[in-house]
Each structure stands twice: as C-alpha cells, then as structure tokens.
Amino acid sequence: MIGVVGGGIAGLATAYRLQQHGHDVQVFEASDQVGGLAAVYETAGDSIEKFYHHLSASEETIVELIEELGLGDDLEWPIGKNAYYWDGTVYPMDKPWEILAYPKMSVYDKFRLAMLTQEIDVRGGIPKFDTYEDLEDFEDVPIEEFLLEHTSRGVYEGFFEPLLRAKFGDRMDDVSAAWLLGRIKFRGERDLLRGEPLGYLEGGFGQLLDALVDAVGEENITTNARVEELGVEDGAVESLTVAVADGADSAATQVEAEADGGTTTETHEVDGAVVAAMPNVLEALCGYECDIDFQRAVCALVTMDEPLTDTYWLNVGHDAPFGALVEHTNYIPPENYGGDHLLYVASYIQDYEEDLWGMDADEVEELWLGHIEEMFPDWDRSAVTQFRLAKNPRAAPIYERGYLDTVIPYDLGDEVAEDLYYAGMASRAQYPERSLNGGIVAGYECADRIAGRKEIVRSD
Numbered sequence: 268m269i270g271v272v273g274g275g276i277a278g279l280a281t282a283y284r285l286q287q288h289g290h291d292v293q294v295f296e297a298s299d300q301v302g303g304l305a306a307v308y309e310t311a312g313d314s315i316e317k318f319y320h321h322l323s324a325s326e327e328t329i330v331e332l333i334e335e336l337g338l339g340d341d342l343e344w345p346i347g348k349n350a351y352y353w354d355g356t357v358y359p360m361d362k363p364w365e366i367l368a369y370p371k372m373s374v375y376d377k378f379r380l381a382m383l384t385q386e387i388d389v390r391g392g393i394p395k396f397d398t399y400e401d402l403e404d405f406e407d408v409p410i411e412e413f414l415l416e417h418t419s420r421g422v423y424e425g426f427f428e429p430l431l432r433a434k435f436g437d438r439m440d441d442v443s444a445a446w447l448l449g450r451i452k453f454r455g456e457r458d459l460l461r462g463e464p465l466g467y468l469e470g471g472f473g474q475l476l477d478a479l480v481d482a483v484g485e486e487n488i489t490t491n492a493r494v495e496e497l498g499v500e501d502g503a504v505e506s507l508t509v510a511v512a513d514g515a516d517s518a519a520t521q522v523e524a525e526a527d528g529g530t531t532t533e534t535h536e537v538d539g540a541v542v543a544a545m546p547n548v549l550e551a552l553c554g555y556e557c558d559i560d561f562q563r564a565v566c567a568l569v570t571m572d573e574p575l576t577d578t579y580w581l582n583v584g585h586d587a588p589f590g591a592l593v594e595h596t597n598y599i600p601p602e603n604y605g606g607d608h609l610l611y612v613a614s615y616i617q618d619y620e621e622d623l624w625g626m627d628a629d630e631v632e633e634l635w636l637g638h639i640e641e642m643f644p645d646w647d648r649s650a651v652t653q654f655r656l657a658k659n660p661r662a663a664p665i666y667e668r669g670y671l672d673t674v675i676p677y678d679l680g681d682e683v684a685e686d687l688y689y690a691g692m693a694s695r696a697q698y699p700e701r702s703l704n705g706g707i708v709a710g711y712e713c714a715d716r717i718a719g720r721k722e723i724v725r726s727d
C-alpha cells in the first residue's frame with residue numbers, strides 16, 4: 268500500500284492515478300473533510316469554494332480529469348468582466364475600446380502593455396519575437412526593473428504595480444520577472460472582443476472532489492487522520508504513524524494502535540509515501556527543509572440579496588484593506604445559489620504581525636464592509652445576509668527570484684529516503700501559479716514515478 272499524506276486535490280489525484288497503475292492506496296487527511304484549499308461552503312443552491320477558484324484555458328490536465336470522471340458537460344467557460352477601481356470609478360478592462368478609454372495609461376503605454384502580453388519585444392523599435400522564450404534569462408531580474416525597461420513607467424504604475432501590491436504586498440520587490448512572464452504565458456487565449464474565458468465546474472469544484480472520492484473509494488480515504496511520523500528502515504520509507512480521531516473510520520491495515528484521549532495512534536506499513544501537503548508538513552515528517560516563503564490569505568464570502576457591481580474581478584487601485592473584490596455571481600449566475608449574490612473579499616498577508624491576520628470575523632467584517640461602503644456610497648450594507656471568513660497560513664508561495672532552485676523534487680529518494688515522494692504546493696507543477704491543475708499534475712508526476720512509468724530525473 269502507498270500512503271498519501273493529505274486529502275487536498277493533489278493527494279486525491281495521486282491516489283486516483285496510483286490506483287490506475289494498480290497500486291493499493293490509503294489517503295490520510297488531517298481535517299474532517301477532504302479538499303484542503305479547495306474545500307467548500309454550502310449555499311442556498313450549489314456549494315461554493317471557500318477561496319475563489321476558476322481555471323485558465325492553458326490548464327489541460329484538470330480538464331482531462333474532469334472529462335475522465337464524467338463531469339465534462341458541467342465544465343463551462345464563461346467570461347467574467349475585469350475592471351479597475353480608481354478614485355470612485357470602476358473602469359472596465361476587457362474590450363479593446365474599454366482598455367483604450369482607461370485613463371491611467373497613455374495610448375503609448377497601452378501599446379507597450381499589449382506588446383508585452385503578446386510576448387513581443389519592441390525595445391529599440393524593431394520587434395523581436397524570441398526575447399521572452401527562455402524564462403531562465405529573467406529569473407534574477409526584479410519585476411520593477413524589468414517592466415521599466417521592457418514597457419514604460421505608465422504601464423508599471425497604471426497597471427502592474429497595484430496588481431503586484433495586492434498579490435505580494437511589501438514582498439513584491441522580491442519577485443522575479445520570470446514569474447511575471449510565466450504568468451503571462453499561463454493565461455489562456457483571450458477572446459479579443461469579449462475578454463478571457465475562465466473555466467468553472469457547474470455545481471462548484473466540490474463536485475470534482477466528490478467524483479475523485481468516489482473514484483478512489485471512501486474506504487481508501489481516512490479523514491481526521493493526521494500523519495505524525497514517517498518510519499524509515501534501511502534508507503527506505505516503511506511506515507506512517509497516524510493520529511486518528513476516535514470515531515474516524517480507517518480501513519487500512521495497521522500494525523500497531525494506541526489510544527490516547529480522543530485520538531488513536533496507528534502505525535501503517537507502507538511500500539511508499541507521497542506527501543501531498545505543505546512543505547512544513549514534509550519538514551516535520553522527515554526534516555527536509557524548504558526555503559520557500561508562503562503568503563497567508565484572509566478571504567470572506569459575503570452573501571448579499573443584491574449585486575454590488577456588474578464586474579467579476581475588480582482590482583483596487585488605491586491602498587485598501589483588501590486586495591480585490593471578486594463578485595462570483597457576475598460570473599456564475601445567482602440562480603445557482605438560490606438567487607443570492609456572492610462576493611469574495613480577499614487579502615494576502617505577508618506577515619503574521621499584520622493586524623488583519625489577528626482579527627476575528629466580526630472585526631474583519633466591520634473593516635471590509637466599511638471600506639466597501641466608502642468605495643460605493645450607493646451601496647447599502649443591509650444587502651449583506653451572511654459573512655463567512657476563511658483564513659489560511661499557507662495560501663500561496665512567494666515566487667521570489669531564484670524560485671525554481673528551491674522547489675521540492677517529486678522524488679525524494681536522494682534527499683531523504685527511497686520511496687518518498689512530494690506532490691505538495693512547493694513542487695515544480697505549482698509554478699508560475701499555484702492551482703488545482705498544478706496539484707493534479709504534481710500528484711500524477713509522483714504516481715507515474717512510483718509506477719516506474721517515467722524515467723526518474725533527480726534534478727527536477
């Protein structure tokens with residue numbers, strides 16, 4: 268049996284693929300539900316992710332999996348409107364004429380931005396088409412320096428700076444230009460006249476989790492089961508020690524079990540283990556140290572009985588206590604949620620000391636809804652019927668310069684022990700953007716290596 272640590276999308280995808288290769292698996296999930304960062308809330312209709320989620324058209328593996336699991340007909344590619352908020356005005360940013368009318372950049376800035384997004388280098392007046400092909404050339408270049416050299420100050424200040432500040436806060440100067448170029452490539456083809464189609468699974472990505480659980484088999488997944496120890500014998504992984512909350516059902520064969528105040532500690536013999544969790548979990552289990560820093564996220568799902576805007580993704584151009592307003596029901600219709608309007612308010616946090624991280628839900632609600640009222644004086648807070656808050660201490664890696672040298676290899680045979688693999692967020696598949704697709708790719712990479720289907724490349 269192969270033990271999988273973590274029942275997020277990466278752990279479930281690992282188990283699914285391992286079974287396809289003929290392996291017995293057991294997934295151990297510390298919390299009481301699978302899904303990790305993709306876990307969901309209930310609404311008056313379909314369930315919805317606690318943190319906003321959509322797919323980019325470049326993400327193919329998740330689309331294949333959705334189809335394989337029989338959910339292909341539920342995958343939709345609506346276009347949600349994007350806009351910028353500056354000084355009391357919402358500026359739509361999807362259609363060419365909207366972008367032309369955007370006042371924070373000159374026509375020349377817009378031309379330079381368009382060329383960069385088409386990956387055409389127009390410095391010196393002669394277009395070059397291969398400058399941005401090799402991202403490694405930009406791995407050590409700070410983003411601001413890159414944008415000022417390859418576009419214009421107007422592009423940097425009127426477009427990218429607020430976005431980077433919302434995403435990376437005061438760590439934005441640490442991020443590499445290679446990351447930005449990777450993100451530009453990651454985005455799917457835009458519909459020139461309407462904007463970028465984004466993928467969403469009707470009924471929510473919870474449906475994908477449910478289908479994976481069905482495919483893997485509930486008997487092969489134990490929730491409320493925290494893996495606490497990794498046993499290594501003769502240089503190879505041979506057991507996992509798991510604290511299972513009493514009442515949780517574990518079908519896996521145990522070699523040892525010991526009860527202690529509400530949890531039972533079980534030791535399971537394994538032929539291998541895949542850690543599909545954050546790098547701190549890997550470190551606690553085997554001492555492997557990863558240098559990647561993570562951002563925290565604070566994200567509210569606000570239920571309203573009327574819409575706030577007509578925009579899906581609203582970037583905020585001023586210093587606000589949140590980074591973006593993501594009005595989900597301007598992308599997926601409110602009818603799917605019993606007629607309610609759903610708005611995500613989200614902020615990334617770089618430092619545990621930031622006040623927002625320590626605030627409780629009521630304090631965050633007061634701060635954020637108060638600021639939204641200032642931004643939209645016509646909006647009435649009484650439209651809010653529910654405010655739910657999710658926090659996560661490791662919501663996304665900070666893609667610092669030199670990031671790719673710090674990713675954790677899929678196969679940890681050389682670094683730690685034979686038969687130990689890593690499919691968590693610090694893996695290569697989660698660059699340049701962490702995503703559900705990246706989690707699935709990481710899980711498959713590990714499963715395929717275990718099945719010996721792939722040549723093992725130690726330097727990946």
Ligand SMILES: Cc1cc2nc3c(=O)[nH]c(=O)nc-3n(C[C@H](O)[C@H](O)[C@H](O)COP(=O)(O)OP(=O)(O)OC[C@H]3O[C@@H](n4cnc5c(N)ncnc54)[C@H](O)[C@@H]3O)c2cc1C
Nearest residue numbers: 273275276277297303304318320321493494544662702703
């Ligand atoms: C704000 C936000 C917005 C996002 N937006 C998008 C988006 O638009 N599109 C997209 O595709 N992705 C998005 N993502 C990213 C996506 O959610 C993640 O990349 C993906 O869910 C990561 O899956 P994972 O399985 O690697 O990790 P996780 O989801 O973190 O799963 C790891 C699991 O391991 C469990 N665990 C931890 N320690 C142990 C232990 N010792 N024993 C057993 N279990 C353990 C945890 O409880 C958790 O369930 C977003 C994420 C956030 C936070």
